[in-house]
Amino acid sequence: MLYRHHSNKNRNVAQGRYQREASPKFQWTANRGQITLTALKSRLRTCFTFPDGTEDEHIVINRECGGSEKEIVCLVDDEDLASPFSSWTFPQIKTLFGLTADSYIDLPRFDGELANTTDYEKILGHDLEDIAMKHKTCIHVTSANEATRREFISPILHGVAFCYDGEVKVCPEYELSGSHGKGPVNWVIKIGDTIIVVIEAKREDINQGVGQNAIQLQASSQRNKKKRTYNEALREDVMYGMVSTGVDWVIIKLVTTGEYNDSDNGNVEVLLSSRTPFTFPINESSIKALCLANQVVFNRQIESQESLKRVKTENK
Structure with a gap:
């Protein structure tokens, strides 16, 4: 899993971003009834430090497909929303x-x-x-x-x-x-x-x-x-x-x-x-x-x- 922060001052993802590879020990065990975006975001909050003021709507989760698939967590700011x-x-x-x-x-x-x-x-x-x-x-x-x-x-x-x-x-x-x-x-x-x-x-x-x-x-x-x-x-x-x-x-x-x-x-x-x-x-x-x-x-x-x-x- 990759954690990125998108700064509004620089919307080009290839520039001005910081990245942090998640610990390979990060695990989230849940049954199908528990798998919701809200629950996942709550779990992410307990495992990672997000910038002050980050709300659930600022956390966007998507999948990058290519040579190797990656789950990506992106942060967007109020102006993006x-x-x-x-x-x-x-x-x-x-x-x-x-x-x-x-x-x-x-x-x-x-x-x-x-x-x-x-x-x-x-x-x-x-x-x-x-x-x-x-x-x-x-x-x-x-x-x-x-x-x-x-x-x-x-x-x-x-x-x-x-x-x-x-x-x-x-x-x-x-x-x-x-x-x-x-x-x-x-x-x-x-x-x-x-x-x-x-x-x-x-x-x-x-x-x-x-x-x-x-x-x-x-x-x-x-x-x-x-x-x-x-x-x-x-x-x-x-x-x-x-x-x-x-x-x-x-x-x-x-x-x-x-x-x-x-x-x-x-x-x-x-x-x-x-x-x-x-x-x-x-x-x-x-x-x-x-x-x-x-x-x-x-x-x-x-x-x-x-x-x-x-x-x-x-x-x-």
């Missing part, structure tokens, strides 16, 4: 985070400001031209498929990011994972070590999209806290997300306080921007408002980065 982000719904995050709202529209509000800047002027003309061209050459966004809808979402993200002279990057199909979900997200706005998660609402279901987005933001928050010192990780962590159908845009904020560990989500709040949902007709005033609202989110995330840098400097 996590469901795809797309499987999450709003009622599920309500239960997970202890929210009181039954729908995204009932979430408590945060002040959704518009950026007080003239930066939009250098992107507004380009965005209007780009979206107007797509409006003429694509199927109408209200009846388009998901791929076409993304054509109307992407220009807004790139247009606002362009105002930051390379400090902000737009990354499509970005892989993200956490204890409750994993998979690619449609877009990530990278600002230093922090990200803003942007997704297209599947089947125009913003309620489900907000649930999915909240789990993605929580996964990002977990990633951030794992990188920080104990004192830094206890600080309030603020993450922003956006959900769009290509016509309607919703901005949410996820606030996590308290220490995070694998069995505790900390205290999680999900809030909705007071200015959303934005309905997006193809005209200058609506695009201007949407760009300025998005720019505020970008600015706040940059400010949170600066705040964390100050904390790190003070702790040195």
